[in-house]
Amino acid sequence: MRLGVSTACFYPQPLEEILPVLSGMGVRAAEIFFNTESEFEPRFYERLGAQAAQLGLDIVSIHPYTSLMEGLLFFSDYRRRLEDGLTQYRRYFACAAALGARCLTFHGERDMGPPDTPERWARKCAAYRRLCALADEYGVKVAQENVAWCRSRHPDYIRALYRDVPELRYTLDIKQAHRAGQDWRVLMDAMGDRLINVHINDFSKEQSCMLPCSGMMDYTAFFSRMHRLGYDGHALVEVYRSNFGEAEELRRSVCALSRFVPR
Secondary structure (H helix, E strand, O other), rough: OEEEEEEHHHHHOOHHHHHHHHHHHOOOEEEEEEEOHHHHHHHHHHHHHHHHHHHHEEEEEEOOHHHHHHHHHHHHOOOOHHHHHHHHHHHHHHHHHHHHOOOEOOOOEEOOOOOOOOHHHHHHHHHHHHHHHHHOOOOEEEEEEEEEOHHHHHHHHHHHHHOOOOOOEEEEEHHHHHHOOOOOHHHHHHHHHEEEEEEEEEEOOOOEEEEEOOOOOHHHHHHHHHHOOOOOOOHHHHOOHHHHOHHHHHHHHHHOOOOOOOO
8 A cells, every 4th residue: 555645635736736746745646636628638648647757656546627527427317428428538548548547536426316216227337337348448447436425425325336336446535424424434345345546634523624644533443444455555645725734734744644554
C-alpha cells in the first residue's frame, strides 16, 4: 500500500500547476481530477503525463468532471444517451491508459426517485457491464465510489452491485461515508476484495471533511481492516482547498499518515 494525493485538493488551481506542488511535497502517487472536457484531449493529457513522469509521479487513477451526470448518461430511460455516454467515456479510458492509471473513479446515479424495478435493475447492470467491458479494452477498471448524494451511499446498493456486476471495482471515501451516516467498516466489507482505490480524509462533529489526522477518524482500525482484506492499492488524500491554508499543512498531514502507510 502506498500514499498519494488527489489534485482535487487544490481545485481550482490548474492541473499542470498542481503536479510540481505534489512532487515538492515528496508525494509520489496521485489521482488526477479532470475539471473540463478539453483536458481529455490528447494534446493536453500527453503533456500532463510527460510532466508527471519527469517529476516521478505515478498517476494511479483519474476522476472525470462528468461525475455529476453519470446517472443521466448511463442509467436513464433514454437509450441513445447511453450510447453517447459510452463514446464519451471511451475517450476518458484512453486518457487513463495513456497516463498509466489503473482505474476511473465513478459516482453513478443520484439517490432519488423510486426503488428500481427488476427490469430497470437488470438494464442498469447491463449498462455497468458494458462500461466495464469498454474500460477493460484499455486495461482500466471502473471503480464505483460511495458518494453521499448517490445511490452508492447505501451498503445494500454496493452489495447488490457486487453480486450482479462482478466486473465492477470500488473506491472507498471516508468523508462520503460519514456524510451519508454510514459506517465505513460496513461499506469496506461490502466492497470486499474488489476495493482498488481509497480516498483518505477526516471528520469531526462540526466538520464533515478535514485533513487526515486532524479529526476523529480511527486510522489504526481503518488500515488494519484494509490489511486484513488484503488491500494492496493506494491510499489517496482527498480533501477540499478550504480544508487547509498553505500546502505545508497538507504535507504535514501526509507525513502523519506515513506511520500507517509507507510513502
